Amino acid sequence: MKIFTTKQIAAIDQFTIQQEPIASIDLMERAALQIANWLIHHLSNERKIIFFAGPGNNGGDALAVARIMAEHDFICEVFLVDFGKPLQAEPAENWHRLKEQGKVKLGRIESQESIPAVPDDAVVVDGLFGSGLSRKLDGLPLQIAAALNASRALVVAIDIPSGLFGEDNSNNDLGAVIQADYTLTLQFPKLSFFFPEHEALLGRWEVLPIGLHPSVISETETPFHFLTAEEISDKIPVRKKFSHKGTYGHALLIAGSYGKVGAALLASKACLRSGVGLLTAHIPHSAYQIIQTAVPEAMCSIDASDLMFTEFSDLQQFSAVGAGPGLGVKPNTRKALLRLLEASPAKLVLDADALNILAMHPEWLPLLPENSILTPHPKEFERLVGPSGDSYSGLQSQLAFSQKYKVIVVLKGAHTRITSPDGRVFFNTTGNPGMATAGSGDVLTGIVLGLLAQDFEPLDAARVAVYAHGLAGDLATVQCDELSLIASDIIENLGEAFFQIRK
Numbered sequence: 151m152k153i154f155t156t157k158q159i160a161a162i163d164q165f166t167i168q169q170e171p172i173a174s175i176d177l178m179e180r181a182a183l184q185i186a187n188w189l190i191h192h193l194s195n196e197r198k199i200i201f202f203a204g205p206g207n208n209g210g211d212a213l214a215v216a217r218i219m220a221e222h223d224f225i226c227e228v229f230l231v232d233f234g235k236p237l238q239a240e241p242a243e244n245w246h247r248l249k250e251q252g253k254v255k256l257g258r259i260e261s262q263e264s265i266p267a268v269p270d271d272a273v274v275v276d277g278l279f280g281s282g283l284s285r286k287l288d289g290l291p292l293q294i295a296a297a298l299n300a301s302r303a304l305v306v307a308i309d310i311p312s313g314l315f316g317e318d319n320s321n322n323d324l325g326a327v328i329q330a331d332y333t334l335t336l337q338f339p340k341l342s343f344f345f346p347e348h349e350a351l352l353g354r355w356e357v358l359p360i361g362l363h364p365s366v367i368s369e370t371e372t373p374f375h376f377l378t379a380e381e382i383s384d385k386i387p388v389r390k391k392f393s394h395k396g397t398y399g400h401a402l403l404i405a406g407s408y409g410k411v412g413a414a415l416l417a418s419k420a421c422l423r424s425g426v427g428l429l430t431a432h433i434p435h436s437a438y439q440i441i442q443t444a445v446p447e448a449m450c451s452i453d454a455s456d457l458m459f460t461e462f463s464d465l466q467q468f469s470a471v472g473a474g475p476g477l478g479v480k481p482n483t484r485k486a487l488l489r490l491l492e493a494s495p496a497k498l499v500l501d502a503d504a505l506n507i508l509a510m511h512p513e514w515l516p517l518l519p520e521n522s523i524l525t526p527h528p529k530e531f532e533r534l535v536g537p538s539g540d541s542y543s544g545l546q547s548q549l550a551f552s553q554k555y556k557v558i559v560v561l562k563g564a565h566t567r568i569t570s571p572d573g574r575v576f577f578n579t580t581g582n583p584g585m586a587t588a589g590s591g592d593v594l595t596g597i598v599l600g601l602l603a604q605d606f607e608p609l610d611a612a613r614v615a616v617y618a619h620g621l622a623g624d625l626a627t628v629q630c631d632e633l634s635l636i637a638s639d640i641i642e643n644l645g646e647a648f649f650q651i652r653k
C-alpha cells in the first residue's frame with residue numbers, strides 16, 4: 151500500500167472534494183464521525199474528554215468530534231487555542247455548530263495562564279496541529295504540549311501527534327511533541343510513523359478510512375509503501391501437479407563456524423520450509439553430524455576446515471546462494487567470501503558476518519552482483535554505511551546505498567524496511583518485539599534464500615520473506631508470550647504464515 155507525503159494527502163483531499171463531489175465541511179464530518187466512532191467504542195462515557203483545538207482543519211476535526219461525542223452523552227470540554235486570528239472556513243463552521251448545540255463547555259487558551267489543569271483520569275483529544283504543521287512547536291503550543299506531557303491523562307491524537315512532521319523530523323525537537331497514547335490517523339499512515347524514535351510519541355496508531363477518491367490514490371506516485379498480504383499473495387506460485395523437486399531450485403547456504411553451527415541449522419530449516427526443492431548446506435567439517443542429524447532434508451557440502459568457511463566448489467548447480475549466518479570473520483573466511491563475490495552468483499543473499507566482512511572491506515562492495523539482497527540489522531548497517539543519526543536520514547543513506555551498489559537492502563527492525571535500486575521503499579507491518587531474539591535473522595536469511603532459489607524476483611523474495619517471517623512470529627505469539635519466543639518458533643509457524651498470505 152502506498153504511503154503519501156502530507157502534501158500529497160492535501161492534494162488527494164482536494165481532488166476528492168471536486169470529483170466525488172463532496173463539500174469540504176462534509177469530508178471533515180466524515181473524518182470526525184470515524185474518530186468519534188472509535189472513541190465511543192474504546193472509552194467509557196464516565197471519563198471526561200478534553201479537546202484541544204488548533205487553528206486549522208485538525209482543530210476543525212476536534213470541534214466536530216466533540217459535538218458528535220456530546221450527542222452520545224459523553225462529558226466534553228473544548229479549549230480553542232487563540233492565535234489572535236479568527237477561525238476560517240470549516241473550523242469556523244464547526245465552532246459555530248458546537249456553540250449552537252450548547253452541550254459542550256467551551257474555553258479559550260490565550261496565554262500560559264489559561265492552559266487548564268488536566269485531571270489524571272481525563273482523556274485528552276489532541277487537535278492542535280495535524281498534517282499542516284509548518285514549523286516546530288514554540289511559544290503557546292509548546293507550553294500546551296509540555297503541560298499535556300506532564301499530565302497522566304490518556305492522550306488520543308487526531309491524525310498525527312501535534313508537533314510531529316509527517317516525513318522529515320531530522321531538525322525537529324522531539325521533546326516538544328505531544329506524546330499520544332493512541333494516534334487515529336486519517337486514511338493513510340504517515341512516513342514518520344515507521345521510524346522507531348517516534349514510537350513513544352505515536353503510541354498505538356490506527357488508520358481510519360475516510361473514503362478519499364480511489365482513482366487519485368491509484369494515480370498518485372510515491373516511492374514509499376507498506377507491505378500487505380493482498381499485494382504479495384500473487385507472488386507465491388501455486389505448485390503444479392507434475393512438478394518435481396528440480397522445479398523448485400537448488401539453494402546453497404554457506405553458514406556456521408565452530409561454536410555457531412546453530413545459525414546454519416536455523417537458516418537451513420527455514421530455507422526448506424520456504425519451498426525450495428533442494429538445499430545444500432556448506433558447513434565446516436565439525437558441523438557435519440549436527441546438521442545431518444538435525445536437518446536430514448539438507449545435503450551437506452563439507453569445508454576442508456574443521457572450524458570455518460574457507461572454500462567452495464562450482465556454483466553452476468545452484469539457483470541461489472546465501473552466505474553469512476554464523477560464519478565468523480577470520481582471515482580465511484574473508485578470503486573465501488571475496489572469491490564468492492568474484493564468482494558473481496546470479497542470485498545472492500548476504501547476512502550477518504558476510505556483511506561484517508564487507509564493512510571491513512568496503513572496496514569489495516562494487517563486486518556485489520546486481521540485485522543481491524543484504525539483510526543487515528541496524529548495527530551491521532551502521533558498520534556498512536556509517537552512523538546516520540535519525541531514521542529519516544538513515545533512510546536516505548539506505549536508499550543511496552541501494553542505488554549506488556544496485557542491491558536490495560533489508561534493514562531489520564520493528565518496521566523492517568526494504569530499499570530497492572529503483573528508489574522504492576517498503577516497510578513491513580508484521581512481526582513483534584518477541585522476534586528480537588537470537589537466530590531470528592538467520593531464519594529470515596533462510597527464507598529469502600529459499601524463495602530466491604525458486605526463481606522469485608529478488609525484490610519479491612525480499613518482500614515475501616520479510617512479511618512471512620514477521621507473520622510467523624506473530625502466529626507464534628498466539629500460543630506463547632512474546633518474552634518466550636525463540637527463533638525455532640518462527641520456523642514452526644512458517645507453514646501457517648504462507649497459508650494465510652495465500653488466502
Ligand SMILES: NC(=O)C1=CN([C@@H]2O[C@H](COP(=O)(O)OP(=O)(O)OC[C@H]3O[C@@H](n4cnc5c(N)ncnc54)[C@H](OP(=O)(O)O)[C@@H]3O)[C@@H](O)[C@H]2O)[C@H](O)CC1
Pocket residue numbers: 159160162163177178181204205206207208209210211278279280281282283284285286287288291308309310336337360362
Ligand atoms: N485528507 C485528510 O486526511 C483530511 C484531513 N483533515 C484534517 O486536516 C488536517 C490538516 O489541516 P490543515 O488545516 O492543513 O493543517 P493543521 O490543522 O495541521 O494546521 C494548520 C494551521 O496551523 C498553523 N501552524 C502550523 N504549524 C504551526 C506552529 N508550529 N505553530 C503555530 N501555528 C502553526 C498554520 O499556520 P501557518 O502560519 O503555517 O499558515 C495553519 O493555520 C489533517 O491533519 C486532518 O486532521 C480534514 O478534516 C479531513 C480530510
Ligand SMILES: [K+]
Pocket residue numbers: 208276277278279280307308309310311312
Ligand atoms: K493532532
